[in-house]
Amino acid sequence: MSASKNQQVREQMGSKYLIFLGCAIPYRVSSFEISSRKVLAKLGVELVEMPEFNCCGLPLDPVSHESMLILAARNLALAEQQGLNILTLCPGCAGTLKKVNQILKEDKTLKEQINSHLKEADLEFKGTIDTKHLLQLLTEDVGLEKIKASVTRPLTELKVAEHNGCHILRPKQYIGFDDPEDPQMLKALIEATGATCLDYIDETECCGAPSVGISDKVALQLARDKLNHIKMVDAQALITICPFCHIMYDTNELRIEKTFNEVYGIPILHYPQLLGLAMGMTPEELAFGELRVSAQKITEQFTQGANKP
Amino acid sequence: MAEAEIASESKGKEQPIKASEIDPKFKYELQKIHGSEKILKCFQCGTCTSDCPVARYSDSYRPRTLIHMAQLGLKDRVLNSDTLWLCAACFTCTDRCPQDVEVASVIRVFRNLATEKGCIPQVFKDQGQSLIETGYAYKIPELRIKKRESQGLPPLPKGNPDSVCKTLKGVKFFERIQKPAGERANGQ
Secondary structure: OOHHHHHHHHHHHOOEEEEEOOOHHHHHOHHHHHHHHHHHHHOOOEEEEOOOOOOOOHHHOOOOHHHHHHHHHHHHHHHHHHOOOEEEOOHHHHHHHHHHHHHHHHOHHHHHHHHHHHHHHOOOOOOOOOEEEHHHHHHHHHOHHHHHHHOOOOOOOOEEEEEOOOOOOOOOOOOOOOOOOOOOHHHHHHHHOOOEEEOOOOOOOOOOHHHOOOOHHHHHHHHHHHHHHHHHOOOOEEEEOOHHHHHHHHHOHHHHHHHHOOOOOOOEEEHHHHHHHHOOOOOOOOOHHHOOOOOHHHHHHHHOOOOOO | OOOHHHOOHHHHHHOOOOHHHOOOOHHHHHHOOOOOOOHHHOOOOOHHHHHOHHHHHOOOOOHHHHHHHHHHOOHHHHHOOHHHHHOOOOOHHHHHOOOOOOHHHHHHHHHHHHHHOOOOOHHHHHHHHHHHHHOOOOOOOHHHHHHHHHOOOOOOOOOOHHHHHHHHOOOOHHHHHHOOOOOOOOOO
């Protein structure tokens, strides 16, 4: 492809993305999808549905690495046909698609090997598009200034904590757009809403979700540690950007409280829910009703006088 | 090999090592597999285990130990170990390893080799089965798909499991997830 054509393609891509939902979000975290779509529409990001996508491949990497590569490459090949970059809401999907894209672009032999499998379904990986996660898109493409300008109801009274999760940060070699030891992007995005983002112990630790189904004991302990650390700094909410981390904390908070005889009552919000509140949207519009841990305490202070749908 | 002998990694460790169970070529096999190429660079510093969130709460999962066992050629003990499946793939070990061993990828290679032998936890079989049937790792309930309209969401793009299966038929994926029950590694 010539340089000028490359430029043309890039301009076309602009702020238009193929949205890759992955499996967990349509399966059980629709509040993340609803709030993300609302917020992105307001910021002028156009989303195109990705046809016939499949699981990104990550959950099956432990079973067969080659299968994972094929599954990810199939998605990338489908997106290439559309001529659009991929946007994912799930960091696991983003990490996998980014990593496989990079590996196949660099390793010609492996690319040929994977393409021989894709050929069975009349597909070919070429390496012409990129993948971004919501967090990266908001920071790099939309930009903090534009986000700040979209805030009509600054959440200045609110003190929250962030949880990036693992796959948005690590492995650094393949992800690398934020510092895995001291991540700043989500913090900056939270502060753009006017809220204060508190520091706490072990911010970059795993939520435990991948161990559910193998050892619930380990998984719940890890989530409990996190909730304890957040409680220590009196955070009013925990802000996540991953469907699995959200399930781990929101769905399991009550179970953790019962198992370990603790009391938290900390609502877990998807970042776009927080941003949406600051943009003046109502909790109903942002699917707050789907949260297991009620966020009423914090929404009440920001929605008085707001238009009800 | 006897089931009881390998019932848990910790028990396995207590058993004296017999010369007959050592496979001196195992480490060289690993060097040729994508992900575990650098296993011989591990000098057992223990950074992976000390930074591992799972090791903090598991009595048995120790990435350093697994890598050491593999270097020593204890192939069956490594691949039959239940604890192999506890890794949360958080990649902390990979990022912090001073020797750039890519520890999480080595663990992934162990898991791939274990599934080849039929040791695979049920959760992965379920996800694989769902993938074959729907293209997704989970079976998304009809009710959820229908509810999208009332939630103001566009319809969920229809998967193409036939196309997905065509791409996977050359890699022994189906055999791995459809192995009959009865094998080990069903979690703790």
